[in-house]
Amino acid sequence: MEDLNTLRIKKQMLLIELSAIEQKINLYEQVTTVTNVPESESSKTKAIPVQTAPGKESTNPLKADALLKSIIKETSTPLPNGKTSLLVDPNPCTEGISKMTTLSPTNKSVQEFTPDYKKALNKEAERFYVIYKGPHAGVHTDWGITETFCKVDKVTCKKFRNETSARLSLATYQDDTSKTNQPLLRPKIQKVKEAHRDQRFDVPIDVQQMVNYPEISFEDFRTIWKKARAACPEDLVHEKFFTTDKKTKSLFNFLEGADAKLVYQAFQAGLIDNIYPSCNLQELKFFPSSMVESIKNFRKKVLKAKDNPIYIRCISSLPEWIQESTLSPYHFLEIGLSKANREIEQSQPMEDKDLPFTEILHPNRINGLRRISEKIIEIISGSKKKINYTDSHCIITSWSYNNTSQEDLRQASKFGEKFMNNSMEVSNATRQHFCRHAEQLFEEHLCHFCESKDSETKEGPPSEDDKSSSS
Numbered sequence: 280m281e282d283l284n285t286l287r288i289k290k291q292m293l294l295i296e297l298s299a300i301e302q303k304i305n306l307y308e309q310v311t312t313v314t315n316v317p318e319s320e321s322s323k324t325k326a327i328p329v330q331t332a333p334g335k336e337s338t339n340p341l342k343a344d345a346l347l348k349s350i351i352k353e354t355s356t357p358l359p360n361g362k363t364s365l366l367v368d369p370n371p372c373t374e375g376i377s378k379m380t381t382l383s384p385t386n387k388s389v390q391e392f393t394p395d396y397k398k399a400l401n402k403e404a405e406r407f408y409v410i411y412k413g414p415h416a417g418v419h420t421d422w423g424i425t426e427t428f429c430k431v432d433k434v435t436c437k438k439f440r441n442e443t444s445a446r447l448s449l450a451t452y453q454d455d456t457s458k459t460n461q462p463l464l465r466p467k468i469q470k471v472k473e474a475h476r477d478q479r480f481d482v483p484i485d486v487q488q489m490v491n492y493p494e495i496s497f498e499d500f501r502t503i504w505k506k507a508r509a510a511c512p513e514d515l516v517h518e519k520f521f522t523t524d525k526k527t528k529s530l531f532n533f534l535e536g537a538d539a540k541l542v543y544q545a546f547q548a549g550l551i552d553n554i555y556p557s558c559n560l561q562e563l564k565f566f567p568s569s570m571v572e573s574i575k576n577f578r579k580k581v582l583k584a585k586d587n588p589i590y591i592r593c594i595s596s597l598p599e600w601i602q603e604s605t606l607s608p609y610h611f612l613e614i615g616l617s618k619a620n621r622e623i624e625q626s627q628p629m630e631d632k633d634l635p636f637t638e639i640l641h642p643n644r645i646n647g648l649r650r651i652s653e654k655i656i657e658i659i660s661g662s663k664k665k666i667n668y669t670d671s672h673c674i675i676t677s678w679s680y681n682n683t684s685q686e687d688l689r690q691a692s693k694f695g696e697k698f699m700n701n702s703m704e705v706s707n708a709t710r711q712h713f714c715r716h717a718e719q720l721f722e723e724h725l726c727h728f729c730e731s732k733d734s735e736t737k738e739g740p741p742s743e744d745d746k747s748s749s750s
Contacts (some may be wrong), residue, residue, distance in 0.1 A: 407445035408436045411452045418445045492567075492672065494605035495547040495598060501636070503548045507531055510626035522626040523552045528643050529629055535588075539564045549595035549608035549647060555588060555617055573668035573675055577614055581677075590617040594654060596647030597640055599706050606704050608644075610673040611651045644709060648698065649716045655695035656720060658683060666690045672704075701726035 408425040410416050413432035419425040429436055439445035507529040510522040519537040522529045530552035531545045543565035545551050556562045558578075563571050578589065592613045599606040631639060658664045658676065666687040668675040674694050683691075697703050699721040701710050714728040 407439045407442050409439065409445045409449050410434060410436045411449065416449075418442065418449060492547065492607045494607070495544065496605070497600050499544065500548050500598060503544055503550055504528075507545075507550055508629045508631065511628060512625050514626060515623065521623055523624065524627060524629050527632070527639055529626075532623075533562060535562070537562050546593070546595075546610070547598070547607070549597045549610070551593040551595065553593070554591040555621070556591065558586070558588075567670075569670070570668055570673065570675065574614060577667055577677055581616070588617040588619075589614055594647065594650045596651065596705075597644040599644070599709065601706055606706070607672050609648065609651055609703065611654045612673065612675040613654075614667065614675060614677050641708075641712070644705075645712050645716065648703065648705075648709075648713055649720070652695065652698045652717070652720050655691055655698060658691040659688060659695065664691075669694050699724055701728065 405420065406422070408419045408422060410419065410425065410428060410432075411434070413428070413434045415428040415432060419428070419436075425436055428434075437448065439448065507522050510520070510529065512521075515521050515534075518541070519534045520541075521532050521534075523532060528550070530550055531542075532553045532555075533542050533545075533551070534555050535557040539562050542551075542554065542562050546566070554562065560571060560574060563574070574589075574591070592615075594611040596608040596610075598608045654676075655674075658666075661682060663679045663681065664676045664683050664687070665679040666674065666683075667677055669690050674691070699717060701714055701717050701724070703710070703713075705713075710726070711728050714724075714726055717724045717726070718729065
């Protein structure tokens with residue numbers, strides 16, 4: 280089946296031939312048609328000679344092929360006195376001329392109206408290419424040059440059949456572009472130059488930064504406490520945790536897939552021993568974002584921590600409730616690489632002593648503050664620790680190959696000042712009982728609860744407010 284381009288070329292050829300025929304008709308109408316032309320001597324033919332011997336006869340001049348050859352030979356000979364010769368078309372079908380004898384003015388005038396089929400076949404339709412953007416924007420007719428411009432400028436072009444449509448499209452595009460791309464006035468903002476620091480190491484967040492931890496009510500705390508004390512082996516399968524049980528309290532150990540809300544509630548209550556989070560840290564999604572980001576940075580910088588599991592060891596005090604406000608606990612967190620085969624203890628239900636609940640909490644709270652103070656002193660003494668994060672109530676550390684840097688020592692000292700000066704956000708009763716421990720831990724400890732060194736005890740009777748509001 281012929282394609283569309285071939286049909287279009289044939290149509291153009293027929294139109295050209297039709298136009299040539301019409302011009303010839305007009306020309307022939309103006310030329311006198313000769314019907315009876317006297318035969319000239321040059322056109323006379325000779326009779327066939329008599330055959331004198333057997334064999335192949337000579338060419339018969341009366342046959343069609345011999346007649347045509349003879350006529351062509353005679354017509355090619357110029358006549359004297361400038362007389363016009365009679366033109367007989369030897370092959371009229373080749374040029375579309377009818378078989379008739381006419382007075383031809385000239386061969387050139389007839390050939391001008393002869394359609395050139397070869398040129399019509401080779402002639403391609405002219406196209407116009409529009410480039411809208413770039414240094415070569417405009418209307419082009421050469422596809423080779425246009426294609427080169429498009430590749431160099433990395434732009435596209437559009438093809439049109441006539442120049443008018445191409446230029447109209449280009450003008451419309453340029454008009455729309457000038458309206459939409461008008462430069463907007465921007466206010467000049469002076470850039471503030473930041474102090475240069477080494478981007479390879481993240482400076483820990485300043486201790487003075489305050490993170491607002493959501494308050495946990497006394498009822499919610501008691502619910503979490505009872506859940507830890509009543510834990511059983513089935514909780515490891517269903518809720519992904521087991522407990523570290525002691526005589527006076529039980530602490531949670533959360534595994535991968537544990538409930539993130541329960542993990543954060545236990546953290547608020549200060550009742551977590553270890554957390555073994557998954558690689559995406561989904562168990563910590565309710566923790567402060569800055570704290571989670573510091574743990575992610577630890578995974579990025581420690582090569583083995585990118586794929587291997589990690590642990591988060593927690594040392595916490597317990598919250599306190601004074602009148603209508605809640606005092607959040609303090610936390611010391613240590614992160615590191617977890618062992619592939621960790622030891623999992625079987626949780627067993629535990630029973631509390633027959634003591635008031637507040638009396639059970641008080642020694643555990645003091646013990647938590649003492650353990651945090653000991654960890655701070657260990658860092659200041661020169662152990663190989665790195666500070667990953669600090670805020671007003673929490674500090675996160677990790678083991679380092681190098682000694683503790685001066686910046687980390689400053690952060691640890693600033694966080695430990697509140698413990699050395701006994702200025703934590705706790706009740707007066709807790710401060711009074713912690714004063715004795717602070718004196719044993721810190722040489723420079725001094726607070727308003729301190730008594731003379733000769734006194735046997737440093738505990739004073741708690742005030743009425745502390746009795747009613749402590750724990």
